[in-house]
Amino acid sequence: MFKIPFLDLPPLRSAAGTVRLPGSKSISNRVLLLAGLSEGRTVVHDLLASDDTAVMLDALRALGCGVDVQAGGPVVIDGIGATVKVAAAKLFLGNAGTAMRPLTAALAVLAATQGGSFEVSGVPRMHERPIGDLVDALRGLGCAIDDLGKPGYPPLRLHGPSKLRLSEAVRVRGDVSSQFLTALLLALPLVAEQDVRIEVIGELISKPYVEITLALLARFGIQVRREGWQAFVIPAGSRYRSPGEVFVEGDASSASYFVALGAIAATGTPIRIEGVGSESLQGDVRFAEAAIAMGAAVTTGPNWLEVKRGQWPLRGITLDCNHIPDAAMTLAVMALYADSPSTLTNIASWRVKETDRIVAMATELRKLGATVEEGPDWLRVEPLKAWRAASIHTYDDHRVAMCFSLAAFNGLVTEAAVPVRILEPYCVAKTFPDYFETLFGVVTARSEEVPVLTVDGPTASGKGTLAHELAESLGYHVLDSGALYRATGLAAERAGVSFDDGAALGRVAAGLKLRFTDYRVWLGDEDVTDALRWESTGQLASRVATVPEVREALRQLQLDFRRPPGLVADGRDMGTAIFPGAPLKVFLTASSLTRADRRHKQLMAKGISANIESLRDDLEARDARDKTRPTSPLTPAQDARLLDNSEQTIEQSRDLVLSWWAERSPFKPMA
């Protein structure tokens, strides 16, 4: 996940490949609650790992459920079986509507029948999301609920015992959020000694989500009788029974970004989306129909979709989005690539989501240059030709962040392609923590449009340290080019190749089987992370680095590191020979005494004894060889910015370089 203040997406040009979706948020949190309320053990496979499921798991633990989260494996829940195990608890539910609403209902009826006191609260935005219709319905049933803040909004206290009026129908509004009905459907089986009838007031919105609820209730042993979409009866004697094992399907709302991606940018090989398909329980899988209406070419299987570009530009549409409220946000960004305006109607529920999504979408689309009109429950977006580089505010709303990533394909409809900045990209943690990594795995950009920041300089000046700091701040990849020369030197020595045989050394470099994994470097099957850092390996590297055949063989390998979203490359010739067009080149220096001292401390920290004087001699010899070799000598690029960090901390040089980077950015400073 990108835990950084902003992520800049360079212009993206095409897409192809396979993505595996994370588990559905709606299904994950419903399954967790059902498992928690059931008797016995439920093994949940493919559960979504995200902020919203984390708060639900914490809540279940606090209520006395057994919760065993196995890294990379299933989550095992031992339910409380409709019995209050912990009589008082304070539950913090973040911004998870799928936890707040059903837990409120379940704890209200449990407290009423068995006693107890439970407080539910969340982040400030959660305290602005209405829950009054659900509270009214529960109070009508006889539950005791105190408002701890503004009436009609969390936080709430649910307490008991109190007498429930189960013989009367429980009446709930269905036209603001279907989650209120879902909450009652999930809670009332806990107290169904007799038939319990729920009646919906007004037209029920988001029916597909209620269908998910009904299907999952059936998996846990509750067969709800439905009278159209107006009344639901939970039969007397209903009792939660664990099905033992549940598989969570992929998140259909998350699929929408990749369906759109295929429609916009997959001109050859399609985007294959695994985890949802024609047999999916989730209503948002019907987003594919809307994408087809806009011109996407879609084929489906039971649990997969394949999407390619069909008509281009896309077709503008007018669509009632009541059945796909979450995924419909993606259509608003697709509309920028259409041949005529698009109007999305019946989206009033957007106003009470993570943020007011109608305002958010209209505001951010306008920043890109789009003409947008908005009404109480609709949005009209015109196609966009003159795009502006915009910093997209994400309102702590994962879906805003994800759907605006699609704006980075603007180069497909305009000559003057612009990058897109996504502020607070980590908000995707709510449902799809690895969203951007997944996106970058299936998209391509023009190499020259991927930003590169180079850091060159003499030995032990702090290039690698600075490069990693910069890459971490910007979310970019890192190229430690010295590691390639070190690996070549090591491999040549081990193979007994003469260091005077340039052609043979070139072949060693060309045949390097080098892999970079998380903080480790592999040469074939051997972990050479430590061996590469030995001073003796540095000397070998310095010798092979003078050989033109070696430099030529390593050239393409280095260029291949230039991938979205960007690259920080450190070495000796990054700015002069490998990435001469880089928009920012830093030449980093420090006095040889300072550098020898730093290297000495570095080695001592690793338990390797060394002598400062001989270290200084070695690094000066290495610098001399690097500076005087005929091919790609160590020298600042003409347009490099010089930085002597002898008197600076790592943080000071990082911040200085980031300020240089910001100076040349098309984005305005963050508000």
Ligand SMILES: Nc1ncnc2c1ncn2[C@@H]1O[C@H](COP(=O)(O)OP(=O)(O)OP(=O)(O)O)[C@@H](O)[C@H]1O
């Ligand atoms: N201001 C500073 N900037 C960067 N590194 C510093 C600074 N002060 C101390 N150091 C330390 O200097 C040591 C050498 O840094 P680093 O290994 O990044 O250098 P390098 O230039 O990449 O070396 P090499 O040329 O061997 O690849 C590290 O232990 C680092 O923590």
Ligand SMILES: Nc1ccn([C@@H]2O[C@H](COP(=O)(O)O)[C@@H](O)[C@H]2O)c(=O)n1
């Ligand atoms: N772009 C580069 C990078 C490195 N070298 C040579 O490799 C030696 C080891 O590099 P480190 O940065 O890991 O110390 C270095 O002394 C150079 O001779 C290079 O030539 N070009």
